């Protein structure tokens with residue numbers, strides 16, 4: 092792979108961004124113990140911990156204010172093992188049950204140490220966020236949703252209740268939403284930004300980090316940034332943390348590493364998710380792993396009644412249990428149905444007020460619907476008749492949708508909601524990033540630590556390694572928890588002499 096030092100006037104590309112050599116730095120404009128790139132979920136949590144541990148901490152943010160994608164989010168965080176809210180709402184949970192589920196949710200290739208730490212310390216992490224002043228109601232939200240509009244807290248946010256997850260781990264709700272109506276991520280991040288300042292970390296906004304600075308021993312000793320158009324050089328005596336988000340906004344990187352995500356027409360992120368942090372780390376010798384993985388979301392619920400419908404592909408065949416989390420369903424639409432999917436509903440379950448999908452066809456009979464969708468003769472009719480036959484008995488032997496979502500589709504007219512790529516919204520989030528220890532130290536391809544370099548949040552290949560198994564709340568949960576560990580590790584690291 093060829094490398095570029097700076098892209099000049101070019102937009103962000105896909106190549107590693109080489110570090111500057113320390114002897115090329117004529118002057119340091121600022122000197123701090125810990126320098127954090129990005130003031131979002133991971134960077135904020137890291138800054139609080141580093142500053143509280145006594146490190147002189149600078150957190151640099153390219154926008155006029157910190158917050159990142161987390162500030163746009165629903166603010167759901169995946170906590171379990173017996174949080175105060177779980178107990179108050181009457182749900183029993185244990186570290187073992189949580190671990191059994193998170194092992195599945197994190198997916199193939201996940202780091203067992205991250206899973207262990209995340210689950211064993213989940214109650215402590217929840218209390219840490221609460222101690223920042225973030226309020227949570229002792230209430231359970233029972234509907235199937237991804238972003239409840241109420242200020243309720245506890246909810247199922249992944250595949251906990253669905254086949255085969257429910258067979259392998261006792262289902263317990265673990266998504267925790269702060270006590271704010273609508274999207275609560277802005278509130279969550281305001282509290283984190285406030286705590287960053289209270290801890291004594293210094294925040295520099297409107298400042299875009301462009302490259303790392305490395306000394307002759309290979310240690311990362313600082314960064315170069317653009318502050319209001321002027322170059323500045325900041326020395327980091329103990330470490331630099333890359334916490335600058337993922338790469339969903341960088342189409343060159345998607346084309347190179349994660350082409351499935353090019354099917355997404357909506358970024359789960361901000362323009363800051365341009366992959367620059369990952370490319371800076373690669374240029375300094377850290378390995379980028381898991382780069383093809385990401386979350387592909389199709390918002391087929393709410394309304395939850397749509398789960399009574401069935402997904403079919405271009406051949407009129409089902410391909411997924413429709414009660415799966417929207418990330419699992421979205422992944423299947425792209426990878427199993429080749430991007431051609433319809434949600435078949437009848438008049439009793441179609442919710443015009445909430446559905447975001449266009450109608451591909453509306454007909455009075457299965458046969459007419461099949462013709463309108465240009466499917467092979469008899470295919471959709473057979474699928475619907477077989478599904479209805481079993482649904483009447485409360486069974487779904489093919490995909491094991493839970494009995495509570497089984498009901499024969501027999502109230503005409505029948506509609507096909509258009510879930511095809513290019514005709515509906517697919518939202519994407521990258522899960523690939525730099526290889527690192529759970530405590531943040533960046534790793535090269537031979538497993539050695541890149542001295543002075545730390546990584547957290549979506550800049551890292553973190554807790555979750557597969558989009559099709561992911562549960563809502565695991566990204567901010569991962570970013571804040573492992574951001575904290577990185578902040579502490581940097582504060583305790585040997586200082587440059």
Ligand SMILES: Cc1cc2nc3c(=O)[nH]c(=O)nc-3n(C[C@H](O)[C@H](O)[C@H](O)COP(=O)(O)OP(=O)(O)OC[C@H]3O[C@@H](n4cnc5c(N)ncnc54)[C@H](O)[C@@H]3O)c2cc1C
Pocket residue numbers: 128129130131132133134151152153154157158159160161162163164165166167168298299300301334335336337358359360361363364367368520547548549550563564565566567568570
């Ligand atoms: C609408 C929406 C809803 C979501 N809902 C949830 C949810 O409920 N639960 C959940 O777990 N996840 C959710 N997510 C995903 C989650 O918000 C992100 O995955 C998470 O914030 C990642 O944390 P991070 O610290 O890596 O990145 P961010 O929180 O995005 O922070 C990265 C920061 O780095 C800054 N930055 C980037 N490049 C530079 C640079 N070169 N120099 C300086 N600063 C830089 C960015 O501006 C940004 O502020 C949602 C996302 C969106 C968009």
